Amino acid sequence: MTLPLPAGVLFDMDGTLVDTEPHWQAAQKALAENNGTEWTQADFEASIGRPMERWAQILSARGVPGSIEQIIDHAVSFVSEMMRADMPWLPGAYELLTRLAAAGVPCGLVTNNAGVNARLLAEAAPAGSLQVLVSADDVTSPKPHPEPYLTAITRLGIDPARSIAFEDSSSGAMSAHGAGLNVWFINSHTADPGVPTSRMIGSPAEVTADDVRAALNEAPAHHP
Structure with missing residues (x-):
């Protein structure tokens, strides 16, 4: 009989583990204002969690020069600098990763952010806590398409029906x-x-490793 796959946890990055959303907003706003256009709060809110190409195309249409890739690279570099200077962990996020790693729960990161920023976060995270990283660099279709999570599920070797995504x-x-x-x-x-x-939940601070482990153990194991 084939053993069931383990349960695991996959985390989004921006706004879930780290408070980098203000950095993205500042980068987008600077690109707009430096080229005589605007980037409103509504523009930013509509971009949250979406593929980077979407907001870059809007900025390009408003007159920001350069290719879509160059516009994205500019914003990514800005956010990278901010993350290197001070990793803005959300309350409870680092502690949750620490305790899940200590409990041996398989965990991974799934983000529409660039690979360079995913790696920066993984380097700042508790040792061994994020065993898989899936970024915009690793997929053809970013979120909201399921490809990023399907990729992480396969790489981490977990049963999605028993697992959690934050x-x-x-x-x-x-x-x-x-x-x-x-x-x-x-x-x-x-x-x-x-x-x-x-x-x-309101933030990772509202969740304990015991909460997560209990939920992972509730669902019946599926045999592949």
Whole structure:
């Protein structure tokens, strides 16, 4: 008989583990204002969790020079500098990663952010806590498509029906749900994820490793 796959946890990055959303907003706003156009709060909120190409195309259409890739690279570099200077962990995030690693729970990172920033976070995270990184560099179709989470599920070797995805955007929640994961949704800036969730929370500080382990053990194991 084939042994069942283990349960695990996959984390979004921006707005879930780290508070980098203000950095992205500042980068986008600077690109706009430096080229005589604007980037409003509504523009920023519409970009949260979405593929980077989407907001870069809007800025390009408003007159920001350069290719879509160059516009993205400029913003990514800005955010990278901010992360290197001070990793903005959300309350409880580092501690949760620490305790899940100590408990031997398989964990990974799934983000629409660039690979360079995913690696920066992994380097700052507790040793061995994030065993898999899936960024925009690793997929053809970013969130809300399920490909990023499906890729992480395969690389981490977990059973999605028994596993959890932490997300803070409707785009990310759609991606995780489409991949068959149980969504724990951080509703700090988005009230309605648009898909069924297993739990709604305000921040990682509201979750303990015991909460996660109990949930992972609740679902029956599926045999591949």
